[in-house]
Amino acid sequence: MAEFDNPYVNEDPFIRAHFDCLDCGGKLWEYAIQGQMVCEDCRGVFLSEQVFDANIERPAN
Numbered sequence: 708m709a710e711f712d713n714p715y716v717n718e719d720p721f722i723r724a725h726f727d728c729l730d731c732g733g734k735l736w737e738y739a740i741q742g743q744m745v746c747e748d749c750r751g752v753f754l755s756e757q758v759f760d761a762n763i764e765r766p767a768n
C-alpha cells in the first residue's frame with residue numbers, strides 16, 4: 708500500500724471552511740475527503756466548487 712501524508716490523521720475530519728452556507732448563512736465545514744462542505748446549521752451539503760464560485764461572485768468585504 709502506498710503511503711501518503713494525511714493532514715487530517717490527527718484532526719477532526721471536518722475542517723472549518725471560510726465560507727457561509729449558501730442557504731442559511733451558517734458556518735460551512737469542509738469535509739476533507741470528498742470536496743464537499745456541510746452547513747452546521749441546516750446540514751446542507753454543497754460541493755466545494757459550488758461554494759467557491761458563489762463566493763467569487765460575492766467577495767466578502
Ligand SMILES: [Zn+2]
Binds near residue numbers: 748750751
Ligand atoms: Zn445552512
